[in-house]
Amino acid sequence: MTDLERLREIISGAKNIVFFGGAGVSTASGIPDFRGDEGLYEKENKYDASPEEILSGRYLLRNPAGFYRYYKNEMIYKSAKPNEAHLALAKLEREGRLSAVITQNIDGLHQAAGSVNVIELHGSVLRNYCTRCGAAYGLDFILDSDDVPICTECKSVVRPNVILYGEGLETQPFCKAELAISGADVLIVGGTSLTVYPAASLVRRFRGEHFIIINKTETPYDAYADLIIREPIADVLRFAVT
Numbered sequence: 001m002t003d004l005e006r007l008r009e010i011i012s013g014a015k016n017i018v019f020f021g022g023a024g025v026s027t028a029s030g031i032p033d034f035r036g037d038e039g040l041y042e043k044e045n046k047y048d049a050s051p052e053e054i055l056s057g058r059y060l061l062r063n064p065a066g067f068y069r070y071y072k073n074e075m076i077y078k079s080a081k082p083n084e085a086h087l088a089l090a091k092l093e094r095e096g097r098l099s100a101v102i103t104q105n106i107d108g109l110h111q112a113a114g115s116v117n118v119i120e121l122h123g124s125v126l127r128n129y130c131t132r133c134g135a136a137y138g139l140d141f142i143l144d145s146d147d148v149p150i151c152t153e154c155k156s157v158v159r160p161n162v163i164l165y166g167e168g169l170e171t172q173p174f175c176k177a178e179l180a181i182s183g184a185d186v187l188i189v190g191g192t193s194l195t196v197y198p199a200a201s202l203v204r205r206f207r208g209e210h211f212i213i214i215n216k217t218e219t220p221y222d223a224y225a226d227l228i229i230r231e232p233i234a235d236v237l238r239f240a241v242t
């Protein structure tokens with residue numbers, strides 16, 4: 001039996017799968033891996049600071065125009081569509097075999113594919129709010145603004161509901177993620193190297209039967225996995241979810 005066949009067998013016998021995913025899940029949708037070889041880090045010479053500096057809460061306060069120039073050009077992929085990984089996970093949820101998708105991505109593609117219980121650890125580009133009065137705005141409001149999106153109610157800067165560098169995670173999604181993982185019988189980690197906080201502390205909560213890693217490169221948790229597949233995740237899930 002090949003590893004892919006083994007994965008298909010585990011998935012077909014599972015009752016409570018939790019999927020934990022990262023940037024690699026969206027690369028097949030044309031959204032670059034932030035830390036990958038062809039990711040944003042390669043482009044940093046186009047701007048006056050590194051992506052990590054620009055995409056920080058401090059930079060947004062100091063230079064909102066610079067922040068939004070970068071953000072609109074490099075972080076928003078409005079025409080991106082869900083790929084076969086997103087669609088397969090949505091199908092598993094509909095069939096009652098998957099209880100949650102936990103994602104480090106901010107692109108909203110799991111919901112676009114039909115997933116319902118999506119735990120977004122780093123927020124979403126689709127949700128934005130006024131930094132003073134809290135009024136809510138969609139993505140179009142951000143993209144339609146000339147320079148810096150300004151609240152129509154109180155004229156303050158509107159910001160994305162996304163965890164920026166230097167900002168802590170929100171407690172609620174993190175706790176939901178812990179709870180989901182601790183109750184799962186199968187944990188599939190995909191498209192993440194498990195090096196970004198808080199991936200590690202979440203994975204340690206798993207007490208179920210099968211821990212599966214689908215990632216092109218090694219992760220610090222490979223030794224704990226029952227199955228490691230080093231293929232593109234969209235190809236793997238297309239095969240394994242039938």
Ligand code: ZN
Binds near residue numbers: 133154
């Ligand atoms: Zn406001």
